[in-house]
Amino acid sequence: MSEAPRAETFVFLDLEATGLPSIDPEVAEISLFAVHRSSLESPDRDESGAPVLPRVLDKLTLCMSPERPFTAKASEITGLSSDSLARCRKAGFDDAVVRTLQAFLSRQEGPICLVAHNGFDYDFPLLCTELRRLGAHLPPDTVCLDTLPALRSLDRAHSHGTRAQGCKGYSLGSLFRRYFQAEPSAAHSAEGDVHTLLMVFLHRATELLGWADEQARSWARIEPMYVPSDGPSLEGSWVFTATVFIVLTGSRVPLPPLCKKDEEAVPPEPAVPGAVRSQTRQESRLWTSEPSGRPQCVDLVVIHVRSRTL
DNA sequence: TGCCAGGCCCTCTTTAGGGCCTT
Ligand SMILES: [Mg+2]
Numbered sequence: 646m647s648e649a650p651r652a653e654t655f656v657f658l659d660l661e662a663t664g665l666p667s668i669d670p671e672v673a674e675i676s677l678f679a680v681h682r683s684s685l686e687s688p689d690r691d692e693s694g695a696p697v698l699p700r701v702l703d704k705l706t707l708c709m710s711p712e713r714p715f716t717a718k719a720s721e722i723t724g725l726s727s728d729s730l731a732r733c734r735k736a737g738f739d740d741a742v743v744r745t746l747q748a749f750l751s752r753q754e755g756p757i758c759l760v761a762h763n764g765f766d767y768d769f770p771l772l773c774t775e776l777r778r779l780g781a782h783l784p785p786d787t788v789c790l791d792t793l794p795a796l797r798s799l800d801r802a803h804s805h806g807t808r809a810q811g812c813k814g815y816s817l818g819s820l821f822r823r824y825f826q827a828e829p830s831a832a833h834s835a836e837g838d839v840h841t842l843l844m845v846f847l848h849r850a851t852e853l854l855g856w857a858d859e860q861a862r863s864w865a866r867i868e869p870m871y872v873p874s875d876g877p878s879l880e881g882s883w884v885f886t887a888t889v890f891i892v893l894t895g896s897r898v899p900l901p902p903l904c905k906k907d908e909e910a911v912p913p914e915p916a917v918p919g920a921v922r923s924q925t926r927q928e929s930r931l932w933t934s935e936p937s938g939r940p941q942c943v944d945l946v947v948i949h950v951r952s953r954t955l
Numbered sequence: 956t957g958c959c960a961g962g963c964c965c966t967c968t969t970t971a972g973g974g975c976c977t978t
Binding site for chain 2: 660661662663664665666667668670673715716718719720722723761762763764765766767768771793794797801814815816817833870871
């Protein structure tokens with residue numbers, strides 16, 4: 646069920662950043678290609694019938710200096726570094742970036758659908774983090790589409806569970822190579838990856854437009870990847886992390902699985918919009934031998950809680 | 956002491972584990 650009226654413009658998006666979510670990354674480069682729905686419904690094609698980039702295309706690409714360092718891997722694959730960005734005197738993700746982004750989007754017919762590969766788990770939450778830090782917003786009717794689960798799901802429905810289909814890779818590069826029998830250009834530059842993403846979308850445009858109409862998610866539902874330790878979004882908020890160990894000896898209850906990991910999201914308390922509380926519970930049982938030779942066990946319960954309100 | 960992303964998918968699955976995908 647769609648959460649919004651059908652999108653009239655699709656804005657393909659890619660972020661390059663200082664690393665993966667585990668390090669609370671910062672955006673170092675953003676690229677957006679805005680394509681009108683009509684260009685996706687009737688793509689331009691070359692002599693062989695293969696789709697080509699729409700002729701009418703608005704592009705925006707900006708580089709910015711993060712405050713924290715890149716991981717070695719992120720710097721290696723993106724070709725960006727704190728030094729090179731500072732040498733070019735690039736400012737960070739600041740109000741000027743927000744104004745440019747908002748001006749770019751305001752030129753497009755709405756509603757807008759943002760499109761990114763693995764966007765629900767990376768690009769959208771990270772962009773949300775940066776925007777909230779600056780107290781900025783996107784048009785309220787903005788929706789978003791993640792091509793990774795969309796294409797996996799479309800392929801599954803197509804193949805009726807054929808084994809061969811499930812073995813294929815769904816990285817952006819794998820999809821491009823599969824669809825076009827060619828290497829993607831400028832991988833891991835934001836603009837290069839947006840170009841690749843748009844070509845992948847064009848190859849499956851009819852299906853993905855239908856998917857967007859049915860499954861696009863409201864931007865308002867996107868949660869930030871993390872809460873920066875500074876900036877206006879932290880006012881009146883709190884972040885709490887706790888790890889609790891409980892050791893029980895001599896338990897005689899039936900043997901459970903050796904290790905059980907159970908992760909659940911529980912409602913925030915009190916109910917504040919945007920609040921997040923996650924809890925990880927890990928149970929382990931260690932069996933030892935008493936001098937008599939009878940087995941004795943030690944149960945270890947680890948509860949890790951992370952909470953925040955926004 | 957350990958925590959250090961996390962949701963999705965597949966399978967030698969469901970009382971679980973490991974790989975993918977994003978930088
Ligand atoms: Mg990307």
